[in-house]
Amino acid sequence: MVESASPETRSVACAGVSFDVSLPRKLDRDYWAKVEAGRWEPETFRLFRALLDARALGRATRLVDIGAWIGPTALYAAALGAEVTAFEPDPAALSVLRANLALNPALAARVRVEPTALDATGGDADGCVTLASEEPGNSMSGLFRDAPERIRVPAATPGAAGLERLFATADLVKLDIEGGEFALLPALAAILAAHRPVMHLSLHARFLPETRFARGERRRLQQEALAALPTYAHGYWAERGVWRALDDPRTDLARRLEGEAAGGRGLDGSIVLSDRTIPELTA
Numbered sequence: 486m487v488e489s490a491s492p493e494t495r496s497v498a499c500a501g502v503s504f505d506v507s508l509p510r511k512l513d514r515d516y517w518a519k520v521e522a523g524r525w526e527p528e529t530f531r532l533f534r535a536l537l538d539a540r541a542l543g544r545a546t547r548l549v550d551i552g553a554w555i556g557p558t559a560l561y562a563a564a565l566g567a568e569v570t571a572f573e574p575d576p577a578a579l580s581v582l583r584a585n586l587a588l589n590p591a592l593a594a595r596v597r598v599e600p601t602a603l604d605a606t607g608g609d610a611d612g613c614v615t616l617a618s619e620e621p622g623n624s625m626s627g628l629f630r631d632a633p634e635r636i637r638v639p640a641a642t643p644g645a646a647g648l649e650r651l652f653a654t655a656d657l658v659k660l661d662i663e664g665g666e667f668a669l670l671p672a673l674a675a676i677l678a679a680h681r682p683v684m685h686l687s688l689h690a691r692f693l694p695e696t697r698f699a700r701g702e703r704r705r706l707q708q709e710a711l712a713a714l715p716t717y718a719h720g721y722w723a724e725r726g727v728w729r730a731l732d733d734p735r736t737d738l739a740r741r742l743e744g745e746a747a748g749g750r751g752l753d754g755s756i757v758l759s760d761r762t763i764p765e766l767t768a
Contacts, residue, residue, distance in 0.1 A: 492507050492508050492509035492513075492584070493507075493508040493514075494506065494507050494508060494588060495508060495517065497517050497520060497521050498521055499520055499521065499530070499557075499560075499561055499564075500523075500527070500530035500531075500534065500561065501534070502561060502564035502565065503564075504560050504561075504564055504585075504588075504589045504592060505585075505588040505589055506555075506556075506560075506585050506588065507581060507584040507585055507588060509581060509584070510581075510622075512620075512622075512623060513555065513581065516555075520557060525557070526723075526726070526755075527726045527727075528723045528726050528727055528728050528755070528766075529558065529685070529723075529755070530561060531728070531765065531766060532657070532685060532728070532757060532763070532766060533548075533558065533561055533562055533565060533657070534565065534765070535763055535765035535766060536656050536657045536683060536763070537562050537565045537566075537567040537656055537657060538565045538566065539565060539566030539567060540565075540566055545566075545568065546562075546565070546566065546567040546568070546656045546657075547567060547568045547569075547570075547651075547654050547655050547656050547657075548562040548567045548568070548569045548570070548655065548656065548657050548658075548659065549569075549570050549572075549648070549651045549652065549655045549657070549658045549659065549682075550562070550569055550570065550571040550572065550659050551572045551603060551658070551659060551660045551661070551662060552572065552573065552659070552660065552661035552662040552663070552687075553571035553572060553573040553578075553582060553598075554573060554575075554578050554582070554624045555578050555581040555582050555585060555622070555624075556571070556581075556582045556585045556586065556596075558659060559571040559582070559586075559596050560585060560586075560589065560592055560596075563589075563592035563593075563595040563596050564592055566595075567595065567656070568595050569595055569596045569597070570596075570597050570599060570651055571596055571597065571598050571599065572599045572601060572602075572603060572646070573598065573599075573600065574600060574601055574602035574614075574616070574626075574638035574639065574640070575616065575618070575621060575622055575626045575636060575638065576600075576621065576622075576636070576638070577621035577622025578621075578622040578624070578626070579598070579600050580622075581622065582598065583598065586598070599646065600638075600639065601638075601639050601640060601641045601646060602614050602616070602628075602638050602639065602640045602641075602662075602665075603640070603641060603642075603643060603646055603648070603662075603669055603672075604640040604641070604642065604668075604669070604672075605642065605643075605668060605669060605671065605672035606642065607640055607641055607642040607645060608639070608640030608641075612639060612640055612641075613637050613638060613639055613640055614628065614637075614638060614640040615635050615636065615637050615638075616628060616630070616635075616636045616637075616638060617629075617630035617631070617632040617633075617634060617635055617636070618630060618632050618634045618636060619632045619633065619634065620634060621634055621636055624663075625663050625692075626663060627662065627663030627664040627665055627689070627692050628662070628663075628664060628665035628668060629664045629665070629667075629668075629692055629693050629694065629697055630663065630664065630692050630694075631694040631696065631697065642672065643669075643672050643673055643676060648673070648676055649676050649679075649680075652676050652677070652679075652680040652682050653679075653680045655680075655682045655683075656682075656683065657682070657683050657684075657685060658682045658683070658684050658685070659684075659685040659687075660684065660685070660686050660687065661685075661686075661687035662687075663689050663692050664689040664690075664691075664692030664693050666686065666687070666688060666689070666710065667688075667690075667693065667706045667707055667709075667710040667752075668706065668710075670709075670710040670713040670714065671709050671710060671712075671713045673713060674712075674713035674714075677713070677714065677715050678715050681715055681717070681760055683757065683758065683759045683760075683763075684717075684756075684757065684758040684759075685755065685756075685757055686755065686756050686757075686758060687754075687755045688752040688753055688754060688755070688756065689753060690707065690745065690750070690751040690752040690753045691750075691753050693706070693707075704742075707742055707751075707752055708742070710752075711735070711738050711739065711742065711752075714735070714738075714758065715758075716735055717734055717735075717758040717759060717760055718759070718760050718761070719731075719734065719758075719759045719760065719761065719762050719763070720733075720734025720737060720756055720757065720758050720759070721756065721757040721759075721763065721766050721767070722737065722754060722755070722756050723754055723755040723756070724754075727767075728757065728766040728767055729767075730766075730767050731756075734756065734758055738752065738756070741753075
């Protein structure tokens with residue numbers, strides 16, 4: 486909920502760049518303070534610098550940001566010179582994302598916003614899906630969430646959303662949709678196999694409540710999501726703000742899924758998947 490018709494704004498210094506942001510809610514004020522203090526996913530900004538800094542790389546770069554929220558990764562990538570396609574269906578988050586872009590016209594020129602949820606079937610008969618959240622716009626609206634707020638949003642299949650073309654030229658695909666990734670990944674299998682983009686994949690098994698699934702279905706959903714991923718040669722798992730290189734990313738993910746039955750966190754965390762090493766992540 487917007488707290489003021491004329492929200493406060495501020496400039497945020499973020500991992501070597503700066504941009505202006507709108508602060509319509511306490512949530513936004515607290516979040517951007519955390520970013521500026523370096524306490525929100527420093528490993529994500531390190532990955533983006535390694536792959537998307539157009540000036541340092543001497544070429545154009547492209548990000549597909551699926552789950553853009555209010556724009557931290559989209560704004561940061563654009564500030565590095567990347568061209569960004571940002572998917573964000575939550576209307577409350579989308580409103581703040583658009584406000585943040587409006588405060589940064591030079592960056593906004595590099596960002597195309599798609600107000601759409603990606604869905605394997607394209608949604609219901611009206612082309613919509615229903616997300617759930619504790620509060621609209623709080624970054625955790627998800628397809629399987631056990632939360633009180635219901636948010637009906639427009640949806641599109643990967644094909645209708647043009648992901649074939651986008652993935653073919655992407656330097657990085659970021660997928661962070663609060664548990665919905667487990668339903669979406671099988672629908673991306675053919676596109677991923679064809680183009681094998683570097684992926685920043687956030688996994689949220691904790692947002693798959695047992696009560697939403699028939700016996701064995703929750704595990705099957707996770708297994709099918711892992712099976713949809715190509716066999717990437719290299720992987721990096723986020724731990725306490727840094728990246729840890731994995732010897733075999735597919736085996737590591739399978740082990741995490743098996744560990745859930747023994748009380749482990751399972752498929753909960755962020756992984757980078759790539760066919761080449763990214764030495765800047767672990768330097």
